[in-house]
């Protein structure tokens with residue numbers, strides 16, 4: 164690729180005691196793409212995305228955003244740089260409404276002379292914004308934006324979490340197993356949503372164990388093994404069986420793919 168990656172990492176190391184979760188791991192996400200990250204259990208995928216999203220601090224290595232070295236002290240710092248991560252747990256408050264969940268921690272407040280946190284919330288502005296975002300992503304089957312998140316189906320909840328990420332993630336969205344807990348129909352909707360987000364120009368990192376989903380939506384696949392990037396493959400020129408064989412170590416990738 165001749166383009167500059169939006170988000171890149173070189174030589175990331177993360178150790179937990181005697182376990183090396185990331186072992187000089189490289190990573191590249193290019194503008195406008197869906198990059199899947201696949202790997203066996205314990206290969207270090209979560210550690211990689213946690214490092215990229217500020218949830219853990221790597222012991223060594225470098226992360227670059229738009230070509231510039233960055234360090235994220237915490238997830239808020241990564242969010243402020245436009246990197247939004249949707250974890251499997253979704254980080255939602257079930258008893259709160261859709262709109263409250265979309266704005267958690269970044270509420271819109273009315274203008275005025277008082278300090279930011281003393282000013283009243285601008286509920287109307289937040290509802291308008293949430294409605295627009297859900298609408299843009301075709302999620303307006305959710306009728307009542309004041310509805311509590313606990314009353315939504317799993318797919319709708321995932322939809323709200325992705326819409327929230329798309330609303331605020333100006334540069335990169337990272338999705339950790341977004342279809343793992345969903346049925347066939349709901350997974351389909353979430354896959355469509357992911358493609359909608361891509362069409363809006365936001366690149367996506369998709370961590371998934373579901374090979375048919377990965378092969379359906381990914382532009383490139385980062386194969387992770389033993390804490391590092393083993394190779395990057397094009398889903399159009401490789402079979403699912405080969406991707407799984409590379410991932411598990413049953414087969415080695417051709418040398419021109421290794422450490423791509």
Ligand SMILES: Nc1ncnc2c1ncn2[C@@H]1O[C@H](COP(=O)(O)OP(=O)(O)OP(=O)(O)O)[C@@H](O)[C@H]1O
Pocket residue numbers: 179182183184202203204205206207208209210211
């Ligand atoms: N907080 C932690 N404390 C100790 N060890 C950890 C911690 N987090 C991860 N590990 C270890 O680091 C290694 C990589 O784990 P990680 O969760 O990154 O892998 P993964 O590829 O996401 O796995 P999975 O697909 O099972 O979620 C594993 O051996 C794991 O046990």
